[in-house]
Amino acid sequence: MDDSLSRSRAGRRPGPRTPDPGPRGRARQRPAAVWHHTTICAVRRDGVTAMACDGQVTLGNTVLKHGATKLRRLGGGRVVAGFAGSVADALALFTRFEAKIEEFAGNLERAAVELARDWRTDRALRHLEAMMIVADREHLLLLSGSGEVVIPDDGVMAIGSGGPAALAAARALVAHSDLGAADIVREALLIASAIDLYTNDHITVEVVP
Numbered sequence: 001m002d003d004s005l006s007r008s009r010a011g012r013r014p015g016p017r018t019p020d021p022g023p024r025g026r027a028r029q030r031p032a033a034v035w036h037h038t039t040i041c042a043v044r045r046d047g048v049t050a051m052a053c054d055g056q057v058t059l060g061n062t063v064l065k066h067g068a069t070k071l072r073r074l075g076g077g078r079v080v081a082g083f084a085g086s087v088a089d090a091l092a093l094f095t096r097f098e099a100k101i102e103e104f105a106g107n108l109e110r111a112a113v114e115l116a117r118d119w120r121t122d123r124a125l126r127h128l129e130a131m132m133i134v135a136d137r138e139h140l141l142l143l144s145g146s147g148e149v150v151i152p153d154d155g156v157m158a159i160g161s162g163g164p165a166a167l168a169a170a171r172a173l174v175a176h177s178d179l180g181a182a183d184i185v186r187e188a189l190l191i192a193s194a195i196d197l198y199t200n201d202h203i204t205v206e207v208v209p
Helices: 003-011 022-028 087-103 108-121 163-176 181-193
Strands: 035-037 040-045 048-053 057-059 062-065 071-074 079-085 130-135 140-143 156-159 204-207
Touching: 040 079, 040 130, 040 163, 040 181, 048 071, 048 079, 048 130, 048 181, 071 087, 071 204, 079 087, 087 108, 087 130, 108 130, 108 140, 130 156, 140 156, 156 163, 163 181, 181 204
Parallel strands: none
Antiparallel strands: 035 057, 040 048, 040 156, 048 204, 057 062, 071 079, 079 130, 130 140
16 A cells, blocks of 8 residues: 555544434434325316315325315305315415405416416415416416416316326326216326325315306
């Protein structure tokens, strides 16, 4: 071995060692259990928009509730909104969104854009963990915390842990069946519930009036 390298290693003074926090310290560092609130699917077909949700609420590996409602009517019943994420965060967003709908006289697109902007820039809102699908008689929109407002090309949208399965099923049913919007979202959620652990078959469907 090279003498200079040997001397360098021999003369190196060990730095401070981080003490082991011990079992109690390690236990405190474990991440908190995650709440799962899923799945939402919405379809707009032949001038009718329908939205469906499952009813399961899961905390970690434990199912806490089978019949939760994740859809809410806003703006005097003219708007239907569904959420995937934390219940507390979603309720905060529902309240903000309903205020935006009133502020802009029922203009859903304008209200959605303004909420998405606040969601991205407001210090309190930008930490909320949820996604929303909102719809009225003419529009179907997805809102996210990154400031996105998305209009689907094919009138089909789904979010949550079972969202990909529900989205694929709904698109297939739209392309290869004559089912109406309400039947499509119900069947799509049933298919998702057979695939995704956090989605059950207790399904609620709302049709935009």
